[in-house]
Amino acid sequence: MSHNMVAIAGRLREAGYRVTPQRQLILDSICAQGGHVTPEAVYEHVRTIAPTLSQATVYRTLHFLTEQGILTITQVDGGRFGYELAGPEPHHHLVCRACQASIELSHATLRPLYHAIEAQHDFAIDMNHVTFFGLCADCRHVARR
Amino acid sequence: MSHNMVAIAGRLREAGYRVTPQRQLILDSICAQGGHVTPEAVYEHVRTIAPTLSQATVYRTLHFLTEQGILTITQVDGGRFGYELAGPEPHHHLVCRACQASIELSHATLRPLYHAIEAQHDFAIDMNHVTFFGLCADCRHVARR
DNA sequence: ATGGATGCAAAAGTTTTGCAAAGAA
DNA sequence: TTCTTTGCAAAACTTTTGCATCCAT
Numbered sequence: 080m081s082h083n084m085v086a087i088a089g090r091l092r093e094a095g096y097r098v099t100p101q102r103q104l105i106l107d108s109i110c111a112q113g114g115h116v117t118p119e120a121v122y123e124h125v126r127t128i129a130p131t132l133s134q135a136t137v138y139r140t141l142h143f144l145t146e147q148g149i150l151t152i153t154q155v156d157g158g159r160f161g162y163e164l165a166g167p168e169p170h171h172h173l174v175c176r177a178c179q180a181s182i183e184l185s186h187a188t189l190r191p192l193y194h195a196i197e198a199q200h201d202f203a204i205d206m207n208h209v210t211f212f213g214l215c216a217d218c219r220h221v222a223r224r
Numbered sequence: 225m226s227h228n229m230v231a232i233a234g235r236l237r238e239a240g241y242r243v244t245p246q247r248q249l250i251l252d253s254i255c256a257q258g259g260h261v262t263p264e265a266v267y268e269h270v271r272t273i274a275p276t277l278s279q280a281t282v283y284r285t286l287h288f289l290t291e292q293g294i295l296t297i298t299q300v301d302g303g304r305f306g307y308e309l310a311g312p313e314p315h316h317h318l319v320c321r322a323c324q325a326s327i328e329l330s331h332a333t334l335r336p337l338y339h340a341i342e343a344q345h346d347f348a349i350d351m352n353h354v355t356f357f358g359l360c361a362d363c364r365h366v367a368r369r
Numbered sequence: 370a371t372g373g374a375t376g377c378a379a380a381a382g383t384t385t386t387g388c389a390a391a392g393a394a
Numbered sequence: 395t396t397c398t399t400t401g402c403a404a405a406a407c408t409t410t411t412g413c414a415t416c417c418a419t
Contacts, residue, residue, distance in 0.1 A: 201361035216346035
């Protein structure tokens with residue numbers, strides 16, 4: 080999935096914010112790495128292109144873009160955060176503990192659970208991202224041997 | 225829910241580990257606070273009883289007891305960790321973003337989802353703890369006004 | 370030109386580690 | 395006595411913040 084920089088730039092400018100090379104680079108980087116990216120990974124990647132771009136800018140930009148609804152936070156193993164482009168519909172991930180593979184999970188799969196929880200507990204889950212950890216197909220088969 | 229210190233102590237000794245006052249205090253503290261406790265909260269609480277007990281010991285003990293299957297890690301808002309006694313069956317939590325209330329969720333509620341994911345993706349989730357964030361019944365009603 | 374954004378460096382917060390001393394078995 | 399565990403302090407990491415400067419608009 081690619082991002083539409085023109086549309087994003089428009090949204091930002093309309094809200095009175097600026098479209099800087101740093102912000103574009105950081106977005107490009109997240110996109111290039113396919114989402115689920117930690118601040119550190121963004122920094123390391125972006126640094127190869129713009130060596131003076133600071134870590135502070137990475138953190139500030141990630142927060143900012145999340146606040147603007149352009150990125151969303153995902154949980155990453157070890158309690159750290161990952162970021163990725165916010166899609167129009169929430170979606171989720173399965174992450175393999177063995178090989179780190181990341182599999183997309185449609186929101187449709189979780190919807191029944193959300194509804195069940197709402198019915199049982201009158202509780203409205205508002206997470207647009209859930210990450211489940213476990214073993215992927217390949218790694219399960221290896222483990223079984 | 226209370227913990228059975230005699231049984232836990234036996235398990236540890238059997239495995240060649242020692243049952244120290246610090247370990248007992250830390251377990252007591254987690255139990256007293258009802259689970260979902262951060263390392264910091266454990267430290268602050270235990271400190272009032274044993275002022276010389278160090279943060280390092282808290283961290284080491286939490287890791288150790290988790291490794292021994294006596295505690296489990298739960299996710300806490302903000303990417304930090306919480307700990308609680310490991311029960312015989314996995315269970316989960318709903319945490320209210322507004323009032324921080326923590327509601328227990330039986331594993332039965334999640335089982336259909338786990339099965340669906342296994343059927344669809346041949347992926348075996350191995351999380352014995354999932355935390356969903358959202359709004360609890362009370363806070364939803366307040367928000368609605 | 371104007372005010373938002375960046376870079377640098379220092380600070381703040383959290384978790385880990387080395388090592389000598391203490392203490393459970 | 396033996397070998398695990400603790401306390402202390404320093405180190406390692408990650409994230410945040412202050413402030414002068416820069417630059418997108």
